[in-house]
Amino acid sequence: MMLHTALNWRYATKRMNGRRVPEATVERILDAAHLAPSSYGLQPYSVVVVDTPELRERCQPAMFHQPQVVEGSHLLVFATWESIGEAEVDQLMALIAEERGLELASLEGYRHTVASTVNRLATAEARHQWAARQAYLAMGMVLTAAAMERVDATPMEGFDPAALDEVLALPARGLRSAVVATLGYRDAETDWLAGLKKVRWPRERVIARAE
Numbered sequence: 001m002m003l004h005t006a007l008n009w010r011y012a013t014k015r016m017n018g019r020r021v022p023e024a025t026v027e028r029i030l031d032a033a034h035l036a037p038s039s040y041g042l043q044p045y046s047v048v049v050v051d052t053p054e055l056r057e058r059c060q061p062a063m064f065h066q067p068q069v070v071e072g073s074h075l076l077v078f079a080t081w082e083s084i085g086e087a088e089v090d091q092l093m094a095l096i097a098e099e100r101g102l103e104l105a106s107l108e109g110y111r112h113t114v115a116s117t118v119n120r121l122a123t124a125e126a127r128h129q130w131a132a133r134q135a136y137l138a139m140g141m142v143l144t145a146a147a148m149e150r151v152d153a154t155p156m157e158g159f160d161p162a163a164l165d166e167v168l169a170l171p172a173r174g175l176r177s178a179v180v181a182t183l184g185y186r187d188a189e190t191d192w193l194a195g196l197k198k199v200r201w202p203r204e205r206v207i208a209r210a211e
Helices: 003-009 023-034 053-063 086-100 104-119 124-148 161-167
Strands: 045-050 074-081 152-156 175-184
Touching (some): 045 053, 045 124, 086 104, 124 152, 161 175
């Protein structure tokens, strides 16, 4: 499917039909999250995949009982790292050096730049908000990849983060939920949004050129 066609096809699906998305398709969609851009390439988040019906059912109260949580196939929880500091920066530098065949010392200037940025995030909330912005980039890639695969995906901010974190035991893994997306297939007979014309502001209001 062409990208423009896929983006016109997709919408924030409210009701899904319970059909499971093939694992190979899910993996391709998750590859988009893995390859997503992030500030300095630090990727300070994890995508927690919730695919069993039982666990998605346990998550649903924290998602204000939205039906696509259980009617869908997979729940993707974009969760920020609680620890974002020099240790993580050093791990990234070591990975870059290994993957690109570089001397670690040659990255010292870059390391200083990245470390200075994360050190300016003085509070846990500041680190979470910064990391969440990176996670949203990954979610955007996931929504696009899903549309290209003809899989419905719904971004969701309507949930109780603390409650969802507790169900998924995220604090024990050093994670904190930021945003969620469901994957599945639309139920055109019960979803009131299915088939409605996509509505966006006029293009000239959204796309502006500098003057």
